[in-house]
Amino acid sequence: MSDILSYLTTEQPKQEHVQQDNFIVLVEPSPEDACSLINRHRSRFVIVLYGNLRAHYEGRAKSDLELAPRLVILKPDGALLIHEATKREPVIWQPPKATLYAQVDNGILVLKSVRTNPYEVVKIEIPSLYFLGLFKLGVTENYKVIGSEKDIVDFLVKNLDFVEPGLKLISREFETNVGSIDLLCEDKDGNLVVIEVKRGQAGPEAVHQLKRYVEHMQKTTGRNVRGILVAQDISSSAFRYLREYGFKFVRIPQKVLIGLMSTLK
Amino acid sequence: MSDILSYLTTEQPKQEHVQQDNFIVLVEPSPEDACSLINRHRSRFVIVLYGNLRAHYEGRAKSDLELAPRLVILKPDGALLIHEATKREPVIWQPPKATLYAQVDNGILVLKSVRTNPYEVVKIEIPSLYFLGLFKLGVTENYKVIGSEKDIVDFLVKNLDFVEPGLKLISREFETNVGSIDLLCEDKDGNLVVIEVKRGQAGPEAVHQLKRYVEHMQKTTGRNVRGILVAQDISSSAFRYLREYGFKFVRIPQKVLIGLMSTLK
DNA sequence: AACTGTATGTCGATC
């Protein structure tokens, strides 16, 4: 079976074939054929390999994978993923901008991916390559995820009363040298109010972030400064901190978020 | 070409074929064949689909992908990935434990993946399916990445003089209700020393984390407490904080880390 | 199941 498949996909004149088709698949290609196809098409196709392979990663950390069947994905931007049977995450990977080198060493297909800054190397040896697929993919322009923190801040800017009646907006993304404050306001009593927004459940870090901003504004303005944390939820320990520091928590009910998400698009 | 390939892969008795082979590939399968294969084998194979597809995600946030060629990966643990031509990250995904439903609606292959807690749904419509691959993959047991923070702490425990001569270990992973302190020590002058370890470059958060621990230990013990941040590097603003709070920074040169990584395995 | 902290995090925005 494999021979026939290989034959079918390789016997045609490559250039034309590639230009009109948006994918090529080979079953049990020779290392040489695979290497040649990879080198010729890696800048235009996403390449999927399935084979028995060893892999080694070294850079910020280091790890090794012994010989086993795995899936390798090579993208035109240099991203490289090695996947196993489980997890959303690859076991070993290289982010975009890595450079790929494919060659045949002693009859074995070897892929090497090198990245700089930080310098990191992934080396893959594939003694048995069972499948090679080249697929033409695109990139969705203007891809937008709705419901991010930015969307919530947008909403709050237009509905400040939702946080607390009488708030007046001073600035959005107010830059300080301790970070950027999501919303800086003034309350009905003339206090400065720092608002920190979190999309999901706020943890201890969110409260400490808020504290940092509040302290900074107190120090730099000398005014009385309040802190308000706005989120869908808050963890118990984060809530302890919150009360300790005298801050206020405003929950965004999921109902509001869903409504918010359905109005946007 | 496609017809012949499909034929080659489908005409054989499925059961035997599957049991002995570790992969099956089909070019331009019918939606019905694809659906049937997916439903029968999704718990044992990693499935790769290439086709022109629309996708919709809704849950913690929400997003849509218009019709375009993309790669879909389905894993036996329920993980689902939709990849485009670039990035290490999938555009849309589902983490493990999601449940997959595959069906044919009006002649179109439709995949639906549902996850609970949080409730999230990914729906994929594939009007044109060009390729379907089923690959048998494993999971590397005892997979270990070397050079994690834990490894560094291990090293420091055995080489406390590296941080500062005369340090004596009191506790590792000392649990407080503000978090767990990497290393709690006593210096040669009898001061309590809180050591926070970061693997890479320490940012402002690391310093604030350290501050939290130091303040907590001061409050609960009444003793004089020092703070030391150990990391490969520190960002400029983090260093400002560090000096402001009177903490100390100890750099782990990369040379030491590499040596550390080579001794472990 | 909820919570906490790490990650070879990745990614985008800003300086």
Place this chain on the structure above:
DNA sequence: GATCGACGTACAGTT
């Protein structure tokens, strides 16, 4: 290029 914070973060370890 360095820095910083968000992410549908994912994931592992603990309570």
